[in-house]
Amino acid sequence: MKTTKLDLSGLKCPLPALKTRKALGSILPGDRIEVHCTDPLSKIDIPNLINETGDRLEAVTHDANRIVFLIERRRMS
Structure with a gap:
C-alpha cells in the first residue's frame, strides 16, 4: 500500500476535483492519495467525487x- 501526496493548493473549483479524479485513475486499489487543497469548495467537491x-x-x-x-x-474504473 502506497500513499501519494497531491498538492492542489491555489487551484480553484473545479480543478481540485478534476485533478483528484485523474490521480485516482493512476493508482492501484489499496493505494491512497493525500490531497491538499486551499479552495473551500473542495469540502463539497471532493466528497462528491468520491461518492x-x-x-x-x-x-x-x-x-x-x-x-x-x-x-x-x-477499485479500478
Missing part, C-alpha cells in the same frame, strides 16, 4: 488555510 468513483474517504482534516483529504482507491 461517484466508489473510493473511500478515510479522513478529512482542515485548518484556517488548508483542507487535507486521505482517499483510498477501492
Whole structure:
C-alpha cells in the first residue's frame, strides 16, 4: 500500500476535483492519495467525487488555510 501526496493548493473549483479524479485513475486499489487543497469548495467537491468513483474517504482534516483529504482507491474504473 502506497500513499501519494497531491498538492492542489491555489487551484480553484473545479480543478481540485478534476485533478483528484485523474490521480485516482493512476493508482492501484489499496493505494491512497493525500490531497491538499486551499479552495473551500473542495469540502463539497471532493466528497462528491468520491461518492461517484466508489473510493473511500478515510479522513478529512482542515485548518484556517488548508483542507487535507486521505482517499483510498477501492477499485479500478
